[in-house]
Structure formats: C-alpha cells, structure tokens
Amino acid sequence: MQFTTERRLDDGVLEREFTLGEIPGTLWTPGSTPAPLVLMAHNNGLPKADPRLVARAGYTAGRGYAVATIDAAGCGDRPRSAAAEQARADLRRAMRAGEPVDEMLESFVGPLVENAVPEWQTTLDALLELPEIDGRVGYSGGWTALGIRLAVAEPRIAAAGFFAGGYVPRAQREEARQVTIPLLFLLQWDDEGNPRQRALDLFDAFGSKEKTLHANLGGHTGTPSFELEDGCRFLDRHLK
Template sequence: MRFLSEQRLDDGIVEREFTLGEIPGTLWTPASASASAPVPLILMSHNNGLPKAQPRLVARARHTAACGYAVVTIDAAGCGDRPRSAEAERTRAELGRAMRAGEPVDEIFEALIGPLVENAVPEWLTTLDAALELPEVDDGPVGYTSWTALGIRLAAVEPRIKAAGFFAGGYVPRAQREEARQLTVPLLMLLQWDDEGNPRRRALELFDTFGSKEKTLHANLGGHTGTPWFEAEDGNRFFGRHLK
C-alpha cells in the first residue's frame, strides 16, 4: 500500500489516498488510531461502479471514522475512473434505457453486475490484507458496509468479515442470492421503501433468504438516496456490538 497524500481534516480524521498496484483507494482513520491503540476496520464500497470519491460515500466514511473505525474504500476494476470495456459500457447504456422504458432488466442486469462483482472481489481481498498490516488498524474482526451484491460475496468467502451492513438489495445477481443462504454473520439491511431503482418485494425476499440468525431490517420512506442520516448512527452502534 503506497500512500500518495495525507491530510488531517477539521474533525481530526486523517484521510490518505493510496495505490495498491493498479488499485486506487482512500483510507480514513480517527486521530486516536495508533500502533498502541489500533482501531477496527470497515470496508466501505459504493454501488455498481460509482467512484470512491462520491460525496455520500465520503461523508459516511468520515462519520464512521469519527466514531472510532478505520474505513477503507477503493475503485475496484471497472469502477470510478478505471477503464471499462466497450461491452460493459454498452450493457450499462442498455440497462439504463430498459429501466427508463419500464422493460424487463433481469438479464441485462446479470450481464453487467455479475462480472463487476467477480472482478471486484479479488481486489477488495487484496486491499483487506494490506489494510490489516497497518499498525494503526486492528487485525481483529472486520466489518463491511454498502453495496449488497459485493458484500454478500465478500462475506461468503472472507471469514475475517464478522458483520455486514447492506443497502437496498432489490437487484442482486442470482449467484449472490444463492450465496445469501450461506451467510451467518450478523446483518443490518437498510431499505428505502420508495426506492425507484430497487424493487421492494425483491429486497424483502432477499432479507428473508439470508441465513444469519441475527439480521435486522430498517425500512424508511423515500427514494434511493433518501436514507435518513440517523441510520449512520444506528449502523455505527451495530458495528460497535460486533467489532469492538
């Protein structure tokens, strides 16, 4: 992990940009984090190829770090400014067109999101390994939050992830819907009741599918980007129960 920049923000959070081979990422740590007082790690992704610098993700990452966690995010393959294949771009455009037209999108979605998840997982695991080598990061239990499809796969293959927070969940590839049955870690799932891009029924069915014995669903009125800010507080309490 090669750090490119470091700045101490007004709230005391240290924000560092890094590269890990071809992987660009950002790490946020609270001012209290040190080799003698390492803090738990949370992996924070963003949905479907959006960049790590997306303002809503950055705001949540800083808030989470201020509550005593190291937070890492990356632009995995095909995400953010990293190159996308011409085929992926065509599929993404077709998905947008079909959704606007109210046409069936399941197969288009599979063709786009399935490979995106498969390509992202190895890079997230590489990032996890590198972050846990930092002296200010605790090598104990790890949390994951955000993109549901990616989180299901990571929690299924990575035993160090001990708690997961998921957003939405209406459109999740078939492979991850099957993997959801295998999950046993504690889960917190956030659902926007009027999410224009995630069918409510499918999200509820996915929640029912999870194999975890401790799973909590929070549903709030509003569209996709309308998640109330108090859910960030509840999310930090959830991770506090399982990571600290």
C-alpha cells in the first residue's frame, strides 16, 4: 500500500489517498489512533470521490473510526471497458424511456459485485497491517449487494449498515439469509428507483438476530442527516 496524497481536515481527521496495485483508494483516520475500521462503499461502484460518500466518511472518522473506500474496477479514474460503457449507456436509455431494467441491472451489477469482493478483501488485508488501525471491522454503504457478499465471505466484518437504495441481484438476495452479523438498514420510503416492497422483503430475509430498520419519508437522496449520528451509535455498540 502506497500513500500518494495527504491532507489534514479541520476536525483533525487525516485524509490520505493510496494505491494498492491497480486499486486506488482513500483512507480517513481520526486524530486519535489506533481506531476500529469501517469499510465504506457507494452505490454499485460509484467513484470514491462522490461528495455524499466523502461527507459520510469524514463524519464517521471524526467520531473515532478509520474509514476506507476504494474505486471498483471501471469506476472513478480506473480504465473502463467498451462493454461496460455500452451497458451503462443502454441502462440510462432504458431508464429514461421508462422500460423495465431489472434484467439489465442483474447482468451489470452481478459481475461488479463478484469482481469487487476480492479487491476489498485485499484492501482489508493491507489496512489491518497499519498501526493506526486496531479493533473490529464494520461495513457501511449504499452498495448493499457488495455488503451482503462481503458479510458472507469475510468473517472479519462484525457489523454492517446498509442503504436500501441500489439494485441487489438475485444471488445476493439469496445470500442475505446467511448474513448473521448485527445490521442497520436504511430505507427511503419514496425512493423512485427502489421498490419499497422489495427492500422490505430483503430486510426480512436477513438472517441476523439483531437487525434494525430505519424508514424515512423522501426520495433516493433524501436520507436525513441525523441518520449519520444514529449510524455511528450503531457502530459504537458493535465495534468499540
């Protein structure tokens, strides 16, 4: 792992970009370390520099956590294949036309998840060798499909917070039954791109004995800011 940039934020959080082979990422660490680690991914591989992810990461680091995110293959500054770009274009066209897109999402998101999981595990291996990281590991993010797959495949993850705002392939909906760690699930009640009943069915499918659903009125990007604080309290209970 090689750190390439470094800057100190106003609240004492240190933000550093890194590369790990071909994987670019960002690590935020609090002023007081060592700290528990939170892996934070954005919806279906959106870039790590997305303002909403950066805001959540900075806030969480300010609450005493090391927070890491990486760009999925074909996202952010990583090279994009012609096939993936065509799939994105076809998906955008279908959504604008109001056509059914579930099968398109299935064929697009499924491979993204399968490709991303090994990279996240490689990143986790490297992060846990750093002296500023110590303690348990959590997952937080809008890429619920990735979080489900990691929670099943990676025993080092002790708790997870999911946003019910992205498409979850059928394989991960089935795997949800194998998720047994404590879980916080955020649902926007009026999310135009995420059928409410499908999100409720997913919550019901999780095998966790401790799982909490927070539902708020509003569309896809309308998650209330107080959920950041509630999310950190959830992490406090299980990672500290």
